[in-house]
Amino acid sequence: MLCIEVRRRLSCHLDGELSSAAQQEIFAHMTFCTACREDWELLRFGKQLCQSSRQTINPPARFAVSVLQAIRTQKNQRLMLWSHLGAMAERLLPAFAMLIILCLGFLFLTGDPAEVHRAGQDNRDLFIPPEEEVLLIARQIDITTDHVIKTVLEGR
Amino acid sequence: MVVSNDEDRNMIKQSQAGDEVAFESLVRKYQQVVLNLVYHFTGGRADMTEDVAQKVFIKLYLSLPKFKVNRPFFPWLYRITANQCYDELRKIKRNRVLTFTELRADDHAAQDRLMNMHRLPPENGEHERLAQLLAKLMDTLPKQYRTALVLRDIEELPYEEIGAVFRCSVQAARLKVFRARLQMRRALRKLLKPVDADQMAECGTEGAGEKIYALYRG
Numbered sequence: 001m002l003c004i005e006v007r008r009r010l011s012c013h014l015d016g017e018l019s020s021a022a023q024q025e026i027f028a029h030m031t032f033c034t035a036c037r038e039d040w041e042l043l044r045f046g047k048q049l050c051q052s053s054r055q056t057i058n059p060p061a062r063f064a065v066s067v068l069q070a071i072r073t074q075k076n077q078r079l080m081l082w083s084h085l086g087a088m089a090e091r092l093l094p095a096f097a098m099l100i101i102l103c104l105g106f107l108f109l110t111g112d113p114a115e116v117h118r119a120g121q122d123n124r125d126l127f128i129p130p131e132e133e134v135l136l137i138a139r140q141i142d143i144t145t146d147h148v149i150k151t152v153l154e155g156r
Numbered sequence: 157m158v159v160s161n162d163e164d165r166n167m168i169k170q171s172q173a174g175d176e177v178a179f180e181s182l183v184r185k186y187q188q189v190v191l192n193l194v195y196h197f198t199g200g201r202a203d204m205t206e207d208v209a210q211k212v213f214i215k216l217y218l219s220l221p222k223f224k225v226n227r228p229f230f231p232w233l234y235r236i237t238a239n240q241c242y243d244e245l246r247k248i249k250r251n252r253v254l255t256f257t258e259l260r261a262d263d264h265a266a267q268d269r270l271m272n273m274h275r276l277p278p279e280n281g282e283h284e285r286l287a288q289l290l291a292k293l294m295d296t297l298p299k300q301y302r303t304a305l306v307l308r309d310i311e312e313l314p315y316e317e318i319g320a321v322f323r324c325s326v327q328a329a330r331l332k333v334f335r336a337r338l339q340m341r342r343a344l345r346k347l348l349k350p351v352d353a354d355q356m357a358e359c360g361t362e363g364a365g366e367k368i369y370a371l372y373r374g
């Protein structure tokens with residue numbers, strides 16, 4: 001048997017699920033292969049550690065009663081929480097109503113949002129391209145377009 | 157292993173309908189199982205066993221409405237128990253880290269409290285030392301491998317039942333236990349200094365754990 005085959009079967013061997021022939025083969029292999037033997041001993045030690053830690057914990061006499069008490073306490077706490085939340089909601093109701101009225105009032109005062117949008121579009125129409133602006137200023141201070149072109153654009 | 161039967165189903169149905177007496181009977185039937193499981197899942201932390209077991213039953217009570225009575229009860233109970241235990245262990249770890257980082261150098265009282273929380277009993281027998289070694293090894297394993305080892309090598313459940321707890325096939329359960337054992341072996345090898353396999357083999361089966369551990373410790 002090869003090492004890889006032995007190692008694959010060690011877990012089954014630990015569970016005592018191998019046939020006696022397979023066990024014999026594994027033992028025969030481990031008499032000369034120290035690596036597999038060490039693997040086996042460590043696996044066995046791990047299992048023994050688990051087994052040695054096994055404990056039976058006896059339930060305290062009033063365990064079930066104390067569980068039910070804890071459940072009742074939790075239930076009461078939940079009920080209390082809900083009633084607190086209810087009371088808080090009742091107290092906050094006028095403030096909440098005021099807030100809604102204020103919001104509606106604000107929307108009413110600022111007007112129709114569609115109108116605001118249209119106004120935005122109008123503003124965009126008011127934008128003047130820079131070259132036209134130069135000509136406008138030139139006209140205001142009575143300079144001809146040719147003059148502007150000559151002095152500003154051709155650098156005279 | 158406690159097998160779910162008609163008696164369980166009746167108790168669960170009645171508990172779902174709000175019958176506290178029925179739920180108390182359910183607690184009485186499974187309290188021993190849950191206490192043992194909690195003790196083993198938490199790595200033998202006896203001081204927290206009862207508290208955590210109580211939380212398990214509270215969680216069980218709160219999730220009963222979701223439970224389908226025609227399904228087996230014990231795998232569900234085992235899952236709730238395992239999850240609760242890992243939640244508690246995580247809380248302990250987080251609290252420990254927080255306490256250490258938040259601790260001021262001049263707060264001697266807090267330092268003493270912290271040290272006492274994790275102090276081992278003054279006179280540890282070999283059994284306690286082995287239990288501590290196991291707890292240390294278990295802490296290095298991922299949750300599902302830890303669960304697999306507790307169910308197979310401590311609780312000694314058959315693979316069919318381990319599969320039911322993990323909601324997987326028997327073959328997959330075998331594979332999980334196999335991998336868990338390999339991880340445990342790797343952790344053991346890392347933790348203990350190497351000992352000659354011949355010496356280990358000489359330890360035989362009776363009390364071999366203690367003997368091998370003694371060899372490792374030199």
Ligand SMILES: [Zn+2]
Binds near residue numbers: 036
């Ligand atoms: Zn080999």
